[in-house]
Amino acid sequence: MSANLTAHVAADATRPSTGHVTLVGAGPGDAGLLTIKGLRALEAADVIVADRLGARSVLDGLAAEGVHLAAEIVDVGKLPGHHAVPQDAINALLVTLARDGKRVVRLKGGDPFIFGRGGEEVASCQEAGVAVEVVPGITSAISVPAIAGIPLTHRGLATTFTVVTGHDQIQALGGGRDHTVVLLMGVGTLANSAITLSRGERGGTCPVAIIEDGYGSGQRVTVGTLDTIALQAARRGIRSPAVVVVGDVVTLSPYAPEAITTATGAPAAIPSPEALPASADRKTTQP
Numbered sequence: 704m705s706a707n708l709t710a711h712v713a714a715d716a717t718r719p720s721t722g723h724v725t726l727v728g729a730g731p732g733d734a735g736l737l738t739i740k741g742l743r744a745l746e747a748a749d750v751i752v753a754d755r756l757g758a759r760s761v762l763d764g765l766a767a768e769g770v771h772l773a774a775e776i777v778d779v780g781k782l783p784g785h786h787a788v789p790q791d792a793i794n795a796l797l798v799t800l801a802r803d804g805k806r807v808v809r810l811k812g813g814d815p816f817i818f819g820r821g822g823e824e825v826a827s828c829q830e831a832g833v834a835v836e837v838v839p840g841i842t843s844a845i846s847v848p849a850i851a852g853i854p855l856t857h858r859g860l861a862t863t864f865t866v867v868t869g870h871d872q873i874q875a876l877g878g879g880r881d882h883t884v885v886l887l888m889g890v891g892t893l894a895n896s897a898i899t900l901s902r903g904e905r906g907g908t909c910p911v912a913i914i915e916d917g918y919g920s921g922q923r924v925t926v927g928t929l930d931t932i933a934l935q936a937a938r939r940g941i942r943s944p945a946v947v948v949v950g951d952v953v954t955l956s957p958y959a960p961e962a963i964t965t966a967t968g969a970p971a972a973i974p975s976p977e978a979l980p981a982s983a984d985r986k987t988t989q990p
């Protein structure tokens with residue numbers, strides 16, 4: 704915990720609240736995908752308590768565009784799922800800062816209420832009598848597939864979608880390829896998830912896309928099938944953060960190799976990393 708943060712937490716927590724907390728969804732990391740309401744809250748803030756994933760790159764992006772934020776920035780995030788500061792300490796910090804009379808923005812990646820523990824932070828503020836509001840953000844579950852040209856629903860291909868984490872029990876997840884599955888935090892458990900989903904109605908030839916570091920400098924798209932994706936991921940050294948999309952909508956992606964877009968039930972060949980389109984890497988050409 705930084706010295707700054709320690710000082711904040713140690714402040715007198717018994718004083719009445721005069722400040723307030725606004726949870727702001729930062730979106731997937733591109734400053735252009737922050738909402739105007741979120742930007743206004745950042746501009747009005749005294750303190751911004753920021754996560755690393757999504758939030759920091761949005762702050763950097765705003766600075767690069769010449770947006771000057773007067774607020775003190777407290778960094779409480781590390782990598783996805785590994786908070787540098789425990790959740791209880793973040794909750795306590797938000798309450799303490801608000802009780803010090805500060806206008807606090809809690810800047811969180813994506814949307815605060817999608818696997819973001821935003822509900823816990825809201826509850827903690829409410830229990831402490833601190834005024835709190837939420838400005839939704841664009842979740843990575845939708846926006847990261849979009850940058851790879853994948854809509855989660857599409858007439859004739861998919862009428863529903865489910866967002867789960869790689870840690871969830873996905874055995875019970877019904878439906879076929881027309882039911883899109885989006886996995887967040889799914890890299891570590893990818894092989895297991897792929898086997899589980901392939902045993903159901905989707906089958907092993909169901910298309911899968913993995914989008915790493917969406918909107919970031921390391922953006923990369925890998926497309927395969929439930930049978931092939933774990934091997935592809937291992938070969939390419941796929942890393943978190945990444946969004947995994949499972950279902951026929953993946954065939955709409957310009958990154959999908961022909962073997963997958965034309966496969967109609969027949970097992971697709973494993974595309975070698977070399978066979979994947981060069982445009983799969985942001986560092987080269989985008990679609």
Ligand SMILES: C[S@@+](CC[C@H](N)C(=O)[O-])C[C@H]1O[C@@H](n2cnc3c(N)ncnc32)[C@H](O)[C@@H]1O
Pocket residue numbers: 731732756757783784812813814815816817818819841842843844847886887888889914915916917918919943944945946
């Ligand atoms: C703890 S969850 C938070 C989700 C966030 N609240 C949201 O609405 O996007 C973190 C996971 O979101 C996904 N994620 C968030 N931003 C991403 C990005 N820019 N590129 C790829 N995946 C991302 C990854 O699956 C990551 O492991």
